[in-house]
Amino acid sequence: MSIIHEKSPKHCAEKQTTKILNKSKKKLLFYSLMFFLSILCLILLLRFILHPSNPHFSLTQVDINHLNITSPSPFLNSSIHLTLLSTNPNKRTGIYYDGFLLHASYNSHVITPDTSIPPFFQDHQQPNLLSASLLGNHHHVDPSLAAGKLPLGFTATGSLSLIAKTLAMAQGVGMFTVPQTIGSVLCCRCGILMQPNAANMCANCLRSEIDITEGLQKHVIIIFCPECNSFLQPPRTWIKAELESKELLTFCVKRLKNLNTVRMVHAEFIWTEPHSKRIKIKLKVQKEVLHGAILEQAYTVEYVVQDQLCESCARVQANPDQWVAAVQLRQHVPHRRTFFYLEQLILKHDAAKDAIRITQMDQGIDFFFGKRSHGVKFVEFVGKVAPTRSRTDKQLVSQDSKSNTYHYKYTFSVEISPICREDLICLPPKLSVSLGNLGPLVICTKVTNTIALLDPRTLRQCFLDAEQYWRSSFKALLSSRQLTEYMIIDMEEVRSEENVGGSRYVLADAHVARVSDLGKNDRHFIVRTHLGHLLSCGDYALGYDLYSANSNDFELDKYRGVIPDVILIKKSYEEKRQQRQRKSRSWKLKSLNMEVEDGTRGREHEEKMNTEYEHFLRDLEENPDLRFNLSLYRNKEYEPSMASVADGDDVPSVPLEELLADLDLADEESEEDEMVE
Amino acid sequence: MATRLQYENNCEIGVFSKLTNAYCLVAIGGSENFYSTFEAELADVIPVVKTSIAGTRIIGRMCAGNKKGLLLPHNTTDQELQHLRNSLPDSVVVQRIEERLSALGNCISCNDHVALTHPDLDKETEELIADVLGVEVFRQTVAGNILVGSYCTFSNIGGLVHPHTSIEDLDELSTLLQVPLVAGTVNRGSDVIAAGLTVNDWTAFCGSDTTATELSVIESVFKLREAKPSALVDEMRKSLIDTYV
Numbered sequence: 001m002s003i004i005h006e007k008s009p010k011h012c013a014e015k016q017t018t019k020i021l022n023k024s025k026k027k028l029l030f031y032s033l034m035f036f037l038s039i040l041c042l043i044l045l046l047r048f049i050l051h052p053s054n055p056h057f058s059l060t061q062v063d064i065n066h067l068n069i070t071s072p073s074p075f076l077n078s079s080i081h082l083t084l085l086s087t088n089p090n091k092r093t094g095i096y097y098d099g100f101l102l103h104a105s106y107n108s109h110v111i112t113p114d115t116s117i118p119p120f121f122q123d124h125q126q127p128n129l130l131s132a133s134l135l136g137n138h139h140h141v142d143p144s145l146a147a148g149k150l151p152l153g154f155t156a157t158g159s160l161s162l163i164a165k166t167l168a169m170a171q172g173v174g175m176f177t178v179p180q181t182i183g184s185v186l187c188c189r190c191g192i193l194m195q196p197n198a199a200n201m202c203a204n205c206l207r208s209e210i211d212i213t214e215g216l217q218k219h220v221i222i223i224f225c226p227e228c229n230s231f232l233q234p235p236r237t238w239i240k241a242e243l244e245s246k247e248l249l250t251f252c253v254k255r256l257k258n259l260n261t262v263r264m265v266h267a268e269f270i271w272t273e274p275h276s277k278r279i280k281i282k283l284k285v286q287k288e289v290l291h292g293a294i295l296e297q298a299y300t301v302e303y304v305v306q307d308q309l310c311e312s313c314a315r316v317q318a319n320p321d322q323w324v325a326a327v328q329l330r331q332h333v334p335h336r337r338t339f340f341y342l343e344q345l346i347l348k349h350d351a352a353k354d355a356i357r358i359t360q361m362d363q364g365i366d367f368f369f370g371k372r373s374h375g376v377k378f379v380e381f382v383g384k385v386a387p388t389r390s391r392t393d394k395q396l397v398s399q400d401s402k403s404n405t406y407h408y409k410y411t412f413s414v415e416i417s418p419i420c421r422e423d424l425i426c427l428p429p430k431l432s433v434s435l436g437n438l439g440p441l442v443i444c445t446k447v448t449n450t451i452a453l454l455d456p457r458t459l460r461q462c463f464l465d466a467e468q469y470w471r472s473s474f475k476a477l478l479s480s481r482q483l484t485e486y487m488i489i490d491m492e493e494v495r496s497e498e499n500v501g502g503s504r505y506v507l508a509d510a511h512v513a514r515v516s517d518l519g520k521n522d523r524h525f526i527v528r529t530h531l532g533h534l535l536s537c538g539d540y541a542l543g544y545d546l547y548s549a550n551s552n553d554f555e556l557d558k559y560r561g562v563i564p565d566v567i568l569i570k571k572s573y574e575e576k577r578q579q580r581q582r583k584s585r586s587w588k589l590k591s592l593n594m595e596v597e598d599g600t601r602g603r604e605h606e607e608k609m610n611t612e613y614e615h616f617l618r619d620l621e622e623n624p625d626l627r628f629n630l631s632l633y634r635n636k637e638y639e640p641s642m643a644s645v646a647d648g649d650d651v652p653s654v655p656l657e658e659l660l661a662d663l664d665l666a667d668e669e670s671e672e673d674e675m676v677e
Numbered sequence: 678m679a680t681r682l683q684y685e686n687n688c689e690i691g692v693f694s695k696l697t698n699a700y701c702l703v704a705i706g707g708s709e710n711f712y713s714t715f716e717a718e719l720a721d722v723i724p725v726v727k728t729s730i731a732g733t734r735i736i737g738r739m740c741a742g743n744k745k746g747l748l749l750p751h752n753t754t755d756q757e758l759q760h761l762r763n764s765l766p767d768s769v770v771v772q773r774i775e776e777r778l779s780a781l782g783n784c785i786s787c788n789d790h791v792a793l794t795h796p797d798l799d800k801e802t803e804e805l806i807a808d809v810l811g812v813e814v815f816r817q818t819v820a821g822n823i824l825v826g827s828y829c830t831f832s833n834i835g836g837l838v839h840p841h842t843s844i845e846d847l848d849e850l851s852t853l854l855q856v857p858l859v860a861g862t863v864n865r866g867s868d869v870i871a872a873g874l875t876v877n878d879w880t881a882f883c884g885s886d887t888t889a890t891e892l893s894v895i896e897s898v899f900k901l902r903e904a905k906p907s908a909l910v911d912e913m914r915k916s917l918i919d920t921y922v
Contacts, residue, residue: 180843188866191890196840200866291866 198293206295212287213299217256222279224305227313238310243279244269252281252303262287270300279303323356323368324409325375329382330364331416335481336609338420338447339365340616342386343592344630351381352592360594372410379412384449387466390414417469419444419451422483422569423476424544426555427453431472435462440559443569444476445503446625452501456530456567461501477553483542485515485572488535489524497533503625508532512566514545529568540575543568573622573652585617587659588635622652634659678902679881679895682714688864688884689872691830695737695782696875696882698789698833699744700765701725704734718880726764730757731779737875738782741826743789746770746809750779772809776802783826786871788833791854793817793825815853820846829858830871832878835898837861839868859898863887 184193187202189209194202201209223232230238231251241247253259253267262285270280284298315322331338342365346352352367354374359366369375379390394408419425423444432440439455446452450463490511497506508531513524525547535541547565556563620627632654684693685706693704694715700723703712715725730739731752741748746769749758753773762771776799778784784795785806792812794803803814819828820839828839829850836858838850851858863873864884874883876899883895896902 178845180845183842183844183847183860185840185860185862186890186894188862188888188891191893196860196868200840200862200868291868 198291199289200291203295206289206293207297210289210295212262212285212289212295212297216258216262216285216299218299218301219304220252220255220301221304221306222252222255223308225310225313226307227309227317230310232308232310243274244271248279249281252279252301253283255303256301259285265296266298277305277307279305321357323370324407325369325372325412326410327367327369327375327378327382327412327414328361328364329367329414329416330361331418332363333418333420333479335420335479336612337480337616337619338386338416340613341626341630342382344589345385346381347590347592348629348631349381351378354378358592358594360596365594372408375410375412379414382414382416383466386447387417387419387449387451387464387469388414389466389470417447417451417466417473419447419469419474419476420479421445421447422480424478424567424569425453425474426477426553426559428472428474428555429558431474436460438462440555440561441477441563441567443567445501454500454505454530457528457564459495459498459500459505459507459530463501474555477551477556478544478546478549480569482544482549483569484545485574486512486541486543486566486568487515487518488512488537488539488541491532491536493532494528504533505530506532508535510535510541510568512541512543512568515540525565527564527566527568531568531571534571535568540572541568542570542572570622573618577618584635584637585621585653586635586656587632587654589617589630589632621654624658627654627658632659679883679887679892679899680714680718681883681885681887681892682711683885684711688886689869690882690884691737691870691872691875692735693737694875694882695740695742696877696880697723697743698877699723699769700742700747702736702740702761703727704736705729706734715882718882724764724766726761728757728761728764736782738780738826738872741781741785741787741792741806741810742769743787743810743812744769745789745811746772748781748785748806748809749773750781751775752779770809772805774802774805781826782871783824786826786829786831787812788831788854788856790833791815793819793829793850793854795823795825797823817850817853819850827869827871830874830876831856831858832876832899834878834900835859837863837870837874837895837898839870841868857898859894861891861894861898863891863895865891 182195185196185200186192187194187205188200189205190202192202199206224230225232225238228238228240229242230240231248233239233251233254239247239251241251249267249269253264264283264285266282266284268282270282272278272280279302281301281303282298283301284296286294286296289295309317329339329342352358354369354371355367355378356370357366357368359368367375367378369378379388379392382388383390390412392410392412394410397407397409399406421444425442425444427435427438427440427442429440432438435453438453438460439457442453442455444451445454445461450465451469452461452463454461488510492509492511493506494509495507497504508529509526510529510532511524511526517523527543529535529543531541544567545565546563546567620630620632634656682690684690684704685708687693693706693711695702701715701719703715703725705727706712712725712727719725728736730736730749732754733739739750739753747761747765749761749771751773758771758773765771774781778795778798784798786793787806787810790812792806792810792814794806794814794816796816796818798816803816806812807814817825819825820842822828822839830837831854834856836850836854836856838847838858838860840860840862842850842860847858847860861870862868863870865886865888867873867886873887874881874895876882876895879901881895881899881901883892887895
């Protein structure tokens with residue numbers, strides 16, 4: 001059993017506090033002791049090093065001019081001139097004499113009053129002579145002092161202080177260096193007084209004798225293209241530079257040969273009239289001359305500017321519409337939706353920045369480029385965003401058979417597949433079978449460089465890329481122009497939500513009736529639709545009316561199976577749009593500057609284009625994945641109307657986070673160009 | 678009066694000649710022009726001796742001497758030694774010394790009373806110098822250069838030192854040598870003074886590249902202008918005429 005000592009907490013607390021106190025006291029004591037010890041050590045050290053000792057005094061000369069005693073009452077008059085030599089024996093300390101008082105005395109009787117000697121400083125091992133005149137008048141003296149020898153004593157009282165020379169201390173035990181002042185010599189040529197240098201000649205003589213700019217270029221010709229403001233750097237580079245700019249300075253200095261023999265220190269422009277076709281640069285160079293002296297000299301270089309058109313400007317000048325490659329984009333469909341979308345894509349990716357000209361044609365757009373490579377790049381870009389097939393041709397423009405150079409015009413014909421989003425397609429049986437018996441009627445859901453086809457009855461999706469499509473080039477059965485509006489009477493889910501190729505669909509049975517039929521007759525249809533997630537009872541939807549459509553499609557005629565009456569495509573917001581009457585949108589799009597070849601079309605065509613654009617914009621609003629690839633900009637003139645807040649079921653609109661703030665380089669305010677998304 | 682000349686198109690006169698108050702040594706050159714210039718100035722006053730030292734022509738830098746003696750390096754041949762002993766007057770002691778630093782002209786700079794030497798010279802050599810030349814020897818540097826024989830040259834009247842010498846150094850040297858000193862250049866800004874200039878109490882010879890300014894400095898510090906006869910007459914006239922009546 002071990003003994004346990006129990007102590008009360010109070011006891012422990014007490015003990016602890018005392019312990020702490022002791023500790024701090026001890027620390028304090030320790031530190032103070034250390035401090036004093038260190039000071040003591042320092043003093044001892046100083047003493048030891050400096051060895052301060054008192055000055056030695058010796059009497060060098062005493063002149064007694066006057067010394068007599070008057071009788072009867074014994075008064076002593078004296079006039080004594082005294083010279084003392086005091087030497088400071090210390091090697092490293094100086095002595096400061098803080099004022100002395102001298103007086104002469106006889107047998108401890110003071111016979112002259114105190115004469116003061118002014119304070120002075122005595123350097124180490126330096127002798128100093130002190131002289132003083134002591135005058136005593138009518139001092140009362142002892143009568144015993146009658147005649148005979150007069151032992152005189154001189155007493156000096158004063159204070160000394162030893163001053164360690166900091167300079168000596170700093171050098172320790174080393175040599176004592178004398179401060180060196182450089183003298184002056186005569187220049188060997190002109191004889192003026194100057195500081196000695198490596199050549200021992202004054203700067204003017206040196207400069208007049210030696211010219212370090214000998215052999216350097218002072219006159220250069222440079223070639224300038226006035227069209228594009230660029231200077232030629234042979235053999236073929238043209239450097240764009242403004243007058244008196246940094247780039248021009250570097251270019252001009254680079255054109256100077258032999259500048260590596262000297263060191264260039266400074267270069268700057270001297271102003272010349274721009275029309276004079278002269279550029280002047282002042283250069284400062286340094287070079288080592290005889291005996292190692294470095295001489296700096298400034299000199300001017302004059303550049304003569306000669307005008308000459310660079311090749312690209314010359315070509316442009318010769319024929320301003322000169323293009324080398326043309327890309328003709330075509331899509332043989334009656335609408336222009338694809339081209340609106342493509343236009344936005346091109347703007348976003350800056351694919352047409354090298355285009356010289358863009359022309360809007362019937363069923364397509366033409367792009368003209370200055371180089372073949374730009375054309376090829378553009379065709380490749382289009383091939384990545386749409387299913388296309390292209391062919392290229394070239395036409396000889398000119399040739400130089402001696403130097404084997406040929407100039408051609410290249411044309412790229414690019415055809416975009418006529419299948420668009422929301423198109424109803426009847427697949428040819430061979431293709432349908434090869435795709436795994438995809439029901440012949442399919443909807444095209446998405447067109448990028450592949451075509452996504454969705455069977456609305458089985459919710460199966462498949463993708464066709466451009467090659468596959470063009471092998472069996474089928475056309476759309478019905479396109480979005482032929483959509484009719486339906487009202488949903490009833491919805492019944494068949495299957496739960498499925499994720500088909502990235503989008504959610506719900507297979508449902510819908511009981512629909514055409515809006516045009518409502519109120520007139522009682523025709524209604526029960527259809528299987530994939531839009532179960534979007535639609536509910538009372539909604540309006542757009543779909544293809546196969547019941548009353550008259551299609552001349554061979555494939556459809558040959559099809560033996562059941563053809564549905566209605567295929568719903570999307571939800572309709574038509575009613576709500578008409579209620580809203582909102583004219584402006586909170587966002588806007590930019591557009592390419594295209595040359596439109598109109599003239600014969602007239603106003604009808606223009607109206608048709610406007611409605612199509614409006615549909616396109618609506619499409620953008622309804623489909624977030626469509627606008628994913630595009631840049632939408634905030635419309636500054638937009639003011640949200642009051643009515644919008646009151647609406648319950650809103651028309652889909654673009655949320656603010658997806659809009660880009662348009663970079664406005666106007667002078668009032670500068671917008672921050674931030675990607676908000 | 679200072680004379681400008683060249684030795685075989687080279688302006689370093691002090692390398693190829695040695696001039697003292699009692700004799701003048703001259704190197705053997707291709708043409709006799711060098712020798713004849715010295716002869717024209719000095720022939721009737723002091724002997725001008727043509728010689729080589731250790732088979733070389735750089736005699737001015739190899740030997741050191743004043744009117745009392747001449748010191749030669751250890752590699753002087755016996756024939757040269759004998760030739761010098763024969764040619765020089767008897768009052769001049771010719772002595773060959775064993776010294777590691779054999780370019781005595783670069784290491785020792787002297788006049789008839791004082792000599793400055795290279796700080797690394799042997800103790801025996803120093804004693805020999807004091808003995809043979811009859812001078813007081815000081816080990817010194819000139820403007821931080823240890824080759825005092827090259828960078829300064831002085832006669833009994835004045836002296837010229839390296840142009841970069843500081844004022845304190847100048848004062849110090851001046852007190853040691855007891856002659857006025859000036860910092861200057863020779864041969865168009867060359868700072869190797871003793872190589873470009875050789876001087877004694879009444880005449881000096883310097884390289885032909887020496888500019889007029891340098892020449893005037895040399896003439897003023899070595900007091901060569903007053904050696905002209907007219908100067909003496911002017912001095913006398915001043916003392917003879919007490920007052921103008």
